[in-house]
Amino acid sequence: MMEAIPRDYGRGQFDAFCKKVLKNEARAYLRNMKRQRDRETMFSDLPQHELDKLCTVDRYPSDSFVFSSHGYDLHIDNELVADAFANKGKEPLPLSVYVSARAGDSQAVERLLRYYDNYMNCLCTRTLYDEDGYPHLCVDEYMKRCLEIRLIQAIVKV
Numbered sequence: 001m002m003e004a005i006p007r008d009y010g011r012g013q014f015d016a017f018c019k020k021v022l023k024n025e026a027r028a029y030l031r032n033m034k035r036q037r038d039r040e041t042m043f044s045d046l047p048q049h050e051l052d053k054l055c056t057v058d059r060y061p062s063d064s065f066v067f068s069s070h071g072y073d074l075h076i077d078n079e080l081v082a083d084a085f086a087n088k089g090k091e092p093l094p095l096s097v098y099v100s101a102r103a104g105d106s107q108a109v110e111r112l113l114r115y116y117d118n119y120m121n122c123l124c125t126r127t128l129y130d131e132d133g134y135p136h137l138c139v140d141e142y143m144k145r146c147l148e149i150r151l152i153q154a155i156v157k158v
Contacts, residue, residue, distance in 0.1 A: 014098045018116060018151060025150040026123045029143045059130070076137050101155050109155065113148055120147045 043051070064075040093115050100108035124143045127135045 014095075015092065018112070018155070019119065021151055021154040022116065022120060022123060022147050025147050026143065029146055033143075059136075098155075104156055109152055112155065113151070116151065120144050123147065 059077075061075075064077045066073050066075055093112070097108050097111055097115075101112050121139050121144065124140045124147065125137050126140050128138055129135055
């Protein structure tokens with residue numbers, strides 16, 4: 001359990017604290033997901049009548065965002081992840097937002113969540129492979145909600 005944040009934290013220290021909370025929660029989530037994966041059944045072990053219930057989804061180039069880097073095109077299907085790649089290098093939040101969030105101001109907490117949204121999207125990005133073996137990046141929305149809840153708890157905890 002994390003200790004309460006001292007009142008005299010500066011903007012950089014509070015930012016580092018928030019990122020530490022998010023990374024630790026992401027680590028805990030991934031550890032729990034690994035435990036769950038160890039208990040799951042592989043598709044190859046399913047009977048044919050269960051496999052027949054699965055479906056496929058058509059993918060079109062217009063459904064994804066394309067970023068080029070080092071001679072490769074990166075196709076991203078999720079708009080939130082694409083936004084994270086497009087909006088790097090934002091201005092830091094004013095210290096008053098952190099202070100208001102600590103005091104329980106819901107608008108300040110919402111502003112903090114929006115500020116760290118791209119960072120959380122990057123922590124929650126997973127690579128999934130379709131039936132042809134092509135990789136697709138997507139955001140694990142459940143993990144993201146867990147991170148948001150943990151960040152709120154860490155910020156408003158007195």
